[in-house]
Amino acid sequence: MPIDYSFKARIEAALNNQGIRNALGKFGKDFPISRAKVYEGIDFEALRKEVAKVKSNGAAKFEQLADQFEKNLTNRGAKVHRAETGADVYQILRDIAKARNAKKVVKSKSMASEEIHLNKHVEDQLEMIETDLGEWIIQQINEKPSHMVMPAIHLSKEKCADVFSDALGYRVEVDIPLMVKLARKNLRQEFLTADIGISGCNIAVAETGTMCIFTNEGNARLTASLPPVHVILLGYEKLVEKFEDVGPIAKALAKSATAQPITSYVTMISGPTQTLDANGNVVDKELHVILLDNGRRKLLTDPVFKEAGQCIRCGSCINVCPVYQLLSGHVYGHIYPGGIGVILTTFFDGFEAVEKIQDLCISCGRCRDFCPGKIDIPNLILEVRRRVRQQIPLPGMQNLIVGSLLPKKGLFQFGLRQASWATSMFASEGKDGKKYVRNLPFGFGRLADWRSLPAFPAKPFRERIKSIKQNPVNKKGKIAFFGGCVIDYAYPEIGESLVRLANKLGVEVEYPEQSCCGAPAFYMGRQDVTATIAKQNLDNFAKDEYQYIVTACPTCTEVLKENWIHVLQNDPAAKAKAEKVSAKAIDAIKLIHNLTKGDQAAEKEVAALSEVACPNKVKVTYHDSCHLNRSLGIKAEPREVIKDIKNVEFVEMVDSDVCCGFGGSYSIKLREISKVMLEGKLKNIEETGADIVCADCPGCIMQLRGGLDNKKSNIRALHTLELLDGKF
Amino acid sequence: MNGQVIDWRPYLPKSAGKEELYEQFKQKAEALTVKVIRVSTKEEAEKAIVEVMKEFNVKKAAAAPLTLVNSQVIKEEAKKEGIDLGLEQDKDWIEQSDFGISEFDIGIAELGTVVQDAQSIHERLVSMLPPTHLAIIETKTIVDTFADSLQIIQKAYNGNPPHYIAYVTGPSKTADIERVLTIGVHGPSKVIYVCIG
Known part of the structure; x- marks a missing residue:
């Protein structure tokens, strides 16, 4: 399997950079708290609906709005330029400078200029001076911003003091207020x-030709006011239709970016103004506005990705991304980091x-909860992945497994069964009495040396269910159980617990013939394979006799509820069945909650359930x-x-x-990252002093159990169904 | 260049200037280290401004053209305290001043923000260049929300906003080094609001 060592090396280097890890770790913990505070008393859901509305409206009409914007600004005396690429911007700027014999340029922060590497391409003609403090610092050492809002967040104050010392030619103390001064x-x-x-x-209003700039330092005001020429560089995605559309964006931007109610300065420029010349005379300024495409037209007209046009560049998706918090922005290799950056x-x-x-x-979907533009970032990344995999296939072995093995039901199940004897050779018992694999030969050692893997039992759940004698108390109905690969082959005991619990609550469980749900293929960008797999399952589950289709793996639940319909949208007959399954699909814990806490609860059964569980x-x-x-909101x-x-x-626990x-x-492909995320999680679990950590996903259980076994911890990880079933 | 000066006051919503809005405005501004002074009359305002300059140990100050107070009176009173207030709109003078004075059209209660038609370069310079800036507003112009301010601007300029509008919310600040909040980067490190009425 080809591995990109430069990519892996960047990840390793970032993970080993304790300074960045500490800084971003602390930021990652602080940000959600301060953000929640600044949003107190504000209905975030309502606000982001408004933001999404004005931004998606802007995205939908951007060509028309760009014309209107240009016309308004031109009428007001500004010069509007259109740039298709970065190279166009370089030329426009060179021409503006040449006409006035301009040499020195002060720059307020512009991510669009970073994106096209503007400074590098014009510095033979112009002296480009970044004036945002963070941008100025990284400019001195030729680095790229590592964050959209805080470009130098990856640098320590000691490093910053070195930068100041080198730039000013004398030793500058490690003193932040002094450096700012x-x-x-x-x-x-x-x-x-x-x-x-x-x-x-930040925002460009078509109906008035107004451009809004949000800053804290005040450099944008000086940039806009003092020099005789002001050039504003903006992408088409900044356009909104109406002046009042500024309202919701202004309300959300600083709150989501830096947990401030608003930035110190909001500057609205709707045309050229005046400045003073060297003799103090008031003179007219030149205002140039450059509208940049550089891929934006394609993004805004794409039926799926136009949603990314709702981005207001607050960076909160990055701030809460657990992967970004470990890696910082430079690992992403380009200017925009994190999830939205990928898009x-x-x-x-x-x-x-x-x-x-x-x-x-x-x-993990955390960014989606925070996005003030209501963008489903993880979903868009899956679409990126799908399209990437159409152009660049998965590496050989992965492609073989996902493309050829996964959709061949018999072969796939045969393979999983072999895992039992294969793992049994290396398995031994852990503190919780479960069998684990800790060492693997032939260079596979690194798969299990940080997280023990489960030994696969000899008999999968599909065999075991045949010998379970079901005796539902006061039988109320029948459900179909969709086990999913992990429960079926690695943790059949979770399935057994489900059957016992369901029986206690008066429900009979059937285990129709089934295959994988297709999630692995879906998440690796092979939705075509997911569609094939979905069709293998649909007939057996889309039956009227089942009241519910229950899973004990939320990833499977989500696939049954949403993704099958999505991947079968061009196949009406199959889609109809998928919709039937979707309507009945429910996660086991939700069903148990309904049966024990909802209208259907029968006291006696509930008591039986809670008493047995825990002696x-x-x-x-x-x-x-x-x-x-x-995804399921549970x-x-x-x-x-x-x-x-x-x-x-x-x-x-903290950060539950x-x-x-x-x-x-992910935990195989990018195990370096997975490992550190697990360490953080285990630390939070240990700090609670709990004996047991519960989760409702067999994947999480595999990760948590493996990590706890590796640490020889006394804490046990259980599926909530096992706890309820008293199996510990 | 539209350049015309328009009075925003006829376009304020009915609730503008309510006592609770002033209270919220003050609380939000103070949370950002802004010093908020309230006076009843023009004369009190003139006196308070000289007092503040004394308190801040100001030697050299600059003011944009003022209408809510008499700048000549302030200049003379300041002079007695050894403070040189320049009323000529001179860039070097403003740049060398410790203190800038200018008037703002409205305040926003929910944010502690002041808003100004800033088409005049001098209006901008006195609020940007000196390390301390004093903004004068009328208490009756404090509105509830940012969205209110947008409506006022739309109405006052009939959908044709002035070429430069400035919203100022407290001092200039940065958190670019290790996310440590530090005030006073390119703009003033200290901001004072004087509310008349």
């Missing part, structure tokens, strides 16, 4: 003597540019599985069910909803 003093002279000011802009880079730099980095997304006092904490919590239910069990003392690092094949 020096920046003010030195850059002030540049502002006063610059020939041109360049800035970006933008796809259009600005092409599919080749994101082939590797799109894999960094673990699909002795035990402390339990809960890990929210990403797909259960975020967060309170497992807690309520667990808290009801006698003798259980429930305790919350942050991904454990499993992510299916």
Whole structure:
């Protein structure tokens, strides 16, 4: 399997950079708290609906709005330029400068200029001076921003002091206020003597020709006011239709970016103004506006990716990304990091540019919860992945497994069965009595040396169910159980617990003939394979006799509820069946909650359930599985069910909803990252002092159990169904 | 260049200037280290401004053209305290000043923000270049939300906004080095609001 060592080396280097890890780790912990505080009393869901509305409207009509915007600004005396590529921008700027014999340019922050590497391409003609403090610092050492809002967040104050010392020619103390003061003093002279000011802009209003710039330092105001020429560089995605559309964006931008109510300065420029010349005379300024395409037209007209046009570049998706927090922005290799960065880079730099980095997304969905533009970022990344895989196939072995083995039901199941005897050779018992594989030969050692793998039992669940004698109390109905590969072949005991619990609640369980749900293929960009697999399952599940189709793996639940319909959209007959399955699909914990806490609850049965479970006092904490919590919206239910069990003392862990690092094949492909995410999760679990950590996803259980076994911890990881079934 | 100066006051919503809006405005501004001074009359405002300059140990100050107070009176009173207030719109003078004074059209309660038609370069310079900036507003112009400010601008300019509008919310700041909040980068490190009425 070809491995891109430069990509892997960048990951290794970032993971070993303790300074960045500490800084971003702390930021990652602080940000959600301060952000929540600044949004207090504001209905975020309503606000982001408004933002999404004005931005998607802008995206839908961008050509028309661009014309209107240009016309308005031209009428007001500004010069509007259109640039298809970065090269066009270089030329436009060169011509503007040449006409006035301009030499010195002060720049306020513009990500669009970073994206096209503007400075590098014009510095033979122009002295380009970054004036945003973070941008100025990284400009001195020739680095790229590692974050859209905080470009130098990867640098320590010691490093910054070195940068100042080198730039100013004398030793500058490691003193942040002093450095800020020096920046003010030195850059002030540049502002006063610059020939041109360049800035970006956050919002462009078509109906008035207004450009809004949000800054804290005040450099954009000076850039816009002092030099005789102001050049504003902006992408088409900044356009909104109406002046009032500024409202919701302004309300969300700083709150989501830096947890501030608003930036210190909001500047609205709707045409050229005046400045003072060297003699103090008031003179008219030149205002040039450059509308940049560089892939944006393609993005905004794409039926799927136009959604990314709702981005207001706050960076909150990056701030909360558990992978970004470990790696910082430079691993992504281009200007825009994190999830939204992958999407933008796809259009600005092409599919080749994101082939590797799109894999960094673990699909935990945390960013989606925070996005003020209501963009389903993980879903768009899956679409990037799908399209990448159409152009650049998966590496050989992976492609063989996903493309050829997975859709061949018999062969695939045969393979999984072989895992039993294959793993049995290396398996031994752990502290919790389960069998684990800790050492693997032939260079596979690194798969299990940080997280023990489960030994596959000899008999999968599909065999075991045949010998379970079901005796539902006061039988209410029948459900179909969709086991999923992990429960079927690695953890059949979770399935057995489900059957016993269902029986206690008056429900009979059937296990129709079934295959994989297709999630692995879906998440690796092979939705065509998922469609094939879905069709293998549909007939056996789309039956009227089942009240519910139950899974105990939220990833499977999500696939049954949503993805099968999606991948079968061009096959009406199959889609109709998928819709039938979708309507009945439910996660086991949700069903148990319905049966024990909902209208259907029968007291006696509930009591039976909670009494048996726990004979002795035990402390339990809960890990929210990403797909259960975020995709299915199930967060309170497992807690309520667990808290009801006698003798259980429930305790919350810090960041219970942050991904454990499993992510299916992610933990094999990018095990370096998965490992560190697991370490963080285990630390949070240990700090609770709990005896047991519960989760409702067998993937999370595999990750948590493997990590706990590796650490020889006394803490046990259980599927909530096992806890309810008293199996510990 | 539209350049015309328009009075925003006829376009304020009915609720503008309510006592609770002032209270919220003050609280939000103070949370950002802004010093908020409230006075009843023009004369009190003139006096308060001189007092503040004394308190900040100002030697050299600059003011944009003022209408809510008499700048000549302030200049004379300041002179007695050894403060040189320049009323000539001179870039070097403003740049060398410790203190800038200018008027803003409205305040925004939910943010502690002041808003100004800033087409005049001098309006901008006095609020950008000196390390301390004093903004004068009328209390009755404090509106509830940012969205209100957009409506006022739309109405006052009949959908044809002035070429430069400035929203200022407290001091200039950065968190670019290790996310440590530090005030006073390219703009003022200290901001004072004087609310008249």
